[in-house]
Amino acid sequence: MDGVQLPDRIGDYTVERELGAGGMGTVYLARSRGGRTVAVKVARPELAADPHFRARFRAEVDAARRVGGFHTAQVVDADPDAAAPWLATAYIPGPTLSRLLAERGPMDETRLRLLGAALAEALQAIHDCGLIHRDLKPGNIIMADDGPRVLDFGIARALESTRLTSTGAAFGTPGFLAPEQAQGHEVGGAADVFALGAVLVAAAGGHAFGEGTPVMLMYRAVHEPADLSAVPEDVRPVVAACLTKDPAQRPTPKRLLDLLAPDPGRAPDTARPSAIAAASTTAPTPTPTATPTATPTPAPAAAGHPPTVPSSPDNDVAHAATVTAIPHADVPPAKRSAGKVAAMAAGALIVLGGTGYGIYASGSLGALGPFPEATHELVIPESIVDGAYGRDIEGRLPPDPQPDSLGQKGSTHYSVDYTVTSAGSEKGVPFNTVHVYGSSGRYTDPEGDRDALIRAMTVTGRENVSDPPRVIRPADSGVDIRCTTVDDQTVCGWGDDNTTVAIGFKPTSALEVAAAETRKIRDEIRRPIATASTSPSG
DSSP, X not given: OTTOOOOSEETTEEEEEEEEEOSSEEEEEEEOTTSOEEEEEEEOHHHHTOHHHHHHHHHHHHHHHHOOSTTBOOEEEEETTSSSOEEEEEOOOSOBHHHHHHHHOOOOHHHHHHHHHHHHHHHHHHXXXXXXXXXXXXXXXXXXXXXXXXXXXXXXXXXXTSGGGOSSEEESOTTTOOHHHHTTOOOOHHHHHHHHHHHHHHHTTOOTTOSSOHHHHHHHHHHSOOOOTTSOXXXXXXXXXXXXXXXXXXXXXXXXXXXXXXXTTSOHHHHSGGGGTTGGGSOOSOOOOOOOTTSOOOOOOOOOOOOXXXXXXXXXXXXXXXXXXXXXXXXXXXXOOTTOHHHHHHHHHHGGGSHHHHHHHHOOOSOSOOOOXXXXXXXXXXXXXXXXXXXXXXXXXEEEXXXXXXXXEEEEEEEEEEEEOHHHHHHTOSOSEEEEEEEEEEESSHHHHHHHHHHHHXXXXXXXXXXXXXXXXXXXXXXXXXXXXXXXXXEEEEEOSSEEEEEEEESOOOHHHHHHHHHHHHHHHEEETXXXXXXXOO
């Protein structure tokens, strides 16, 4: 298929075709020696070299075998000790919920209730085994002939606690992440209930937290109320209760079953959906809690696979995005002008400069420092690249000081948008908009900070990477610039002892072109402290 060499066999299974690929591995359609169809997930080679990943993967396989039921996909085989660890599950044909919604449109109230009840049953089965799903979303739900099946890319679950994501990153998909999950806090079963609420909003044709970049979605989940305008009025109180910010105030899966699919034997007054109207102000049955912080919480067990459609950027491979955690405190909600998407994005990305970002980038859990000497800082001029791009007043926020963390000290975050000027158009500059997100301070792992910024600007869980990340050193430059093209933008960034910046360019371009423009911008906004203005333009 398109020149890609498929493995002939994985364990005792004959590979027929690739179903899809994600950030953690590849999924294949295969058959057992007796002719049974299975979905086999194979971890990427770089993960196989990580002993922590192997240990966690082995534990996940054991946990996955415990979760059965008619709302999940059964694990049938696995080999954690293979050269590339793999997991085989029963193959369940059918489209993902996201694909079904794209083809047939939103669900009515009756179908919405049935979907919610089925998902609540699935979560109850998972939670009863002491597990948490952590990444419930339309792309992880197969609409099988006998009802919805909750799927999970088991390899991704094991990746959650490896060194690759153990430094403050939130695990899951923005738009469905609970506030506590986006903030990098301890997560319990209530986070799955929050995701279920967001799934029901999507099934009704809406977006609980709008659309936009991953950081925008996470910011809204933490600070703003969900948009329930698309949800039928009689179901809205149930969904609102699921999306309550406080996890202790969300209903349990069992309670959701009572509300969405009342038991005929129960008193109608306690089973009607209207009974949940005050759920956010009354204490419900406590939700399952995560294992103590000292012991990683077992991840969910329901392993699954993508839909039976040709592989393309639009297909839903069941895998999760890894995104930088939003800090809980120290960062006030961003103010934004109505209808100004650029300003909203800038406000959301400023949050990235806080505690979660610093911990993610530090790469260690040691003491603070040692930190380099402060020699440079960022400034935000009215125009850049010899006047080719002018600052967008609506697409900026004031410089935002950040608390010290393991990897940063004295850091101030900046977020500003630039648009091409008439002078830039005459010069034929390659871009229409330039989005600058970064910080200046003192950093122990500046390149890690840079990469975290780039990830936060590009990871959505369904991103289309047309140019994989590559480090480029422009001519006559002493700095390495990392660039990639994801979806509709080319993103480049640098990291040094005192400044770390990611820049998004639109429209996309060759990476070398964007790197050269990044080098020019760096020369203009990174200045020695001795000559820099005492108060950057804000």
